[in-house]
Amino acid sequence: MHICLILAPGFPILTYVLLREVISRANTLAGRALFSIELRTVTGTPVSSLDGIEISPDRTDWEDPPGWDLVILCAGSSPLGRLPMGLRGFLMRAQTAGGTLAGFDGGVTILAALNLLDGFQAVLPSEASEEETEILSRIAPSDQLFCFDRGRLTAATGLAAGDALLAWVARVHDPEIARQVSDKLSLGHFRSDGDARHLPRAEDPVLARMQSIMVTHLGDPRPMDQIASDLELSPKQLRLRCRKGLGQTPTQVYLKLRLERAEQLVRDTVLSVEDVAQATGFASPSSFTRSFKSRFGAPPRQLRQMI
Structure with missing residues (x-):
């Protein structure tokens, strides 16, 4: 099956790495190339992630897709600056051929701007300008981590995007492969329905919602006051x-989630310590290293050498 991944300038590097890892692990576990992946960019030229990591496309044109099964738009904030003339036609041809169109974070905004989400339910981006909010108003918002709706797959960035791709793999190929990939990448309990993954068990639905908010904002941690406001609490x-339901403060829960994700990235990717720190929302590599060592007993570089 064929996947086309289209990156926009400022794309989140964690999402990109997770998507590539999911496909690579699925092929490895199957013992054959179940999925091929071709990389394109919105500009047709090399683009840089929000963290400054440059990625070059495999192709620079918008020729007819060779039977794409999934086309993913991956973007960060302000994704509408340079949309090419051929992009919408490319996506429409992929859709006509039976492919699924996916948008992760700012990729959702691009699909909406191209009128490809009108009347669909979708996960809205974490941030949007006034202009983008108007465009997104044509979408029925979903409160799930990811959403499948009639050939459209949408999700927030990071972990939710990884879950969304795993759900697609489960639908089009094999749920067992998806589960095994999730286990290998330490993504937690795999869910095919878009509901929040298993986190520290919270019987309280408000705390479950708190955890979902935290999971979708590991790379750009939301202030605790904002999370409380989102939950209509002080x-x-x-x-x-949180102390009553989980035995921890919200800050402790959030830090644990971020460090567990960082530990997975250290073990299973080639991202530098600096990139892992940025991908999990730490202000500096030094503060990340201190927190990581306190949690896991060794700094990230040493842990990677031990693997």
Whole structure:
């Protein structure tokens, strides 16, 4: 099966790495090339991630797709700056041929701007300008981590995008392969329906929602006051509720989730320590290394050497 991944300038590097890892692991576990992947960029030229990592496309044109099964648009904030003339036609031809169109984070905004999500349900991007909000108003918002709706697959960035791709793999090929890839990448309990993955068990639905918000914002941690506001609680009320339900403060829960993701990236990717720190929302490599060592007993470079 054929996958086309289209990157826009400022794309989130964690999402890109996870998508490539999911496909690579699925092929390895199957013992054959179940999925091929071709890389394109919105500009037709090399583009840089939000972190400054440059990626070059495999092709620079918008010729007819050779039977794409999945076309993914991966973008960060402000994704509408340079949309090429041929992109919409490319996506429409992929759709007509039976392919699924996917948008992750700012990729959702691109699909919406091209009128390819009108009347669909979708996961909205974490950030949007006033202009983008108007464009996204034509979409029925989903509160899930990812959403499948009639040939459209949408998700937020990072972990949710990895789950979304795994759900697609489960649908088009084999749920068992998807589960094994999830286990190999330490993504937690795989869900094919878009609901939040298993986190520290929270019987309280408010705390479950808190954890979902945290999971979708590992690379760009939301202020705790904002999370409390999203849950219609005061920060004090959230702390008390979290201590009662999970035995930890919200800050402790959030840090644990970020460090567990960082540990997976150190083990299973070739990202530098600096890139892992940025991908999991740490202000500097030094603060990341201190927190990582406190949690896992060794700094990230040493842990990677031990693997």
